[in-house]
Amino acid sequence: MNKETLARKLSSGDCLPLFQMADAVRLRYCGNGVHLRAIVEFSNYCSKNCLYCGLRRDNKKIKRYRMSPAEIFGAARQAAQAGIKTVVLQSGEEKAGLGELFPLIGRIKKELGCAVTLSLGEKTAAEYRALKDAGADRYLLKFETSDEKLFRACKPDSDYSARFDCIETLVSLGFQTGTGNIVGLPGQTVRSLAGDILRLKELAPDMISVTPFISNPDTPFAGTPCGDLEMTLRVLALSRIETPDAHMPATTAIRTLHKEGAGKALACGANVIMPNFTPVLYRPHYSIYPGKESIIGDPSVSIRDILKMLEKMGRKVAPGYGHGRRHHTDSPL
Numbered sequence: 001m002n003k004e005t006l007a008r009k010l011s012s013g014d015c016l017p018l019f020q021m022a023d024a025v026r027l028r029y030c031g032n033g034v035h036l037r038a039i040v041e042f043s044n045y046c047s048k049n050c051l052y053c054g055l056r057r058d059n060k061k062i063k064r065y066r067m068s069p070a071e072i073f074g075a076a077r078q079a080a081q082a083g084i085k086t087v088v089l090q091s092g093e094e095k096a097g098l099g100e101l102f103p104l105i106g107r108i109k110k111e112l113g114c115a116v117t118l119s120l121g122e123k124t125a126a127e128y129r130a131l132k133d134a135g136a137d138r139y140l141l142k143f144e145t146s147d148e149k150l151f152r153a154c155k156p157d158s159d160y161s162a163r164f165d166c167i168e169t170l171v172s173l174g175f176q177t178g179t180g181n182i183v184g185l186p187g188q189t190v191r192s193l194a195g196d197i198l199r200l201k202e203l204a205p206d207m208i209s210v211t212p213f214i215s216n217p218d219t220p221f222a223g224t225p226c227g228d229l230e231m232t233l234r235v236l237a238l239s240r241i242e243t244p245d246a247h248m249p250a251t252t253a254i255r256t257l258h259k260e261g262a263g264k265a266l267a268c269g270a271n272v273i274m275p276n277f278t279p280v281l282y283r284p285h286y287s288i289y290p291g292k293e294s295i296i297g298d299p300s301v302s303i304r305d306i307l308k309m310l311e312k313m314g315r316k317v318a319p320g321y322g323h324g325r326r327h328h329t330d331s332p333l
């Protein structure tokens, strides 16, 4: 589809046929299985000041924490014991602290047999290479918006083309690479969302995350409206149709926006859920946006709820590692 068609499909027309088509594409390319990825939010320190995000460095209202390697490993072990085969280590964009991760990545892979996804923000090519050498399989770096003007307005200390260079570097280093956008940023237009979908198609990443913007009172975007649920689902559905073989999560943000958000996302293209394994003690402080904590719940309860929901939908937990479809293996790595 071209930009005009995408913009039209985002802003008008019945969404049901679009969602059904995305669901059929998902079934054909990804099957019925839903991959579970355990997320561990191990540090909320961030050197950047994105206007939309609660972890921004100028937010003095949150208590900063960084989990020790032993705590991170403990959370990963809990995930492995729950049968989850991927651990996602996420943090704000820290300046230092990578060194501690190298041995940890190796241990999570060797001792727990899990694949490791990292989500640590922009790093140098040498740092990305060191993380890959340490054994990391995947990396998530959302471009957030493909609209350069909006990007500049929302991410004052990031450079638009440098971010896309990071994504390219990750791909060239052999990471299974994830990227994506935020839907409903203040000032974002339907055309700019259509541009995001085109950019996703061009990048053809292994994973795509589409999240609604959720307004955070402790940021400069306090009081602005949240992203619209239906618009987010339309972007998700069109991204699935345009980039059929990517893994796409039903994100925590969609679940925060609507209590049935996970089911709705899974019915229009999503095939991944990321149960949260951050220790309860730290969760209130990983406050990217409000309302998140109350929906993530205890891992064992949330996995039980996920299984119940999948059963109702006629879906099941996918076996294996759920590598990107171009990485033809289901070995641990």
Ligand code: 5AD
Pocket (backbone or CB within 6 Å): 052, 053, 054, 142, 144, 181, 182, 211, 212, 213, 214, 215, 216, 253, 288, 289
């Ligand atoms: N609403 C939705 N998503 C957000 N993120 C940061 N702030 C918000 C917000 N207010 C997302 C960004 C980032 C990820 C860690 O969290 O997409 O990549």
Ligand code: SF4
Pocket (backbone or CB within 6 Å): 046, 047, 048, 049, 050, 053, 054, 055, 056, 057, 091, 092, 093, 121
């Ligand atoms: Fe930091 Fe990422 Fe939040 Fe920006 S979006 S403030 S880089 S954690």
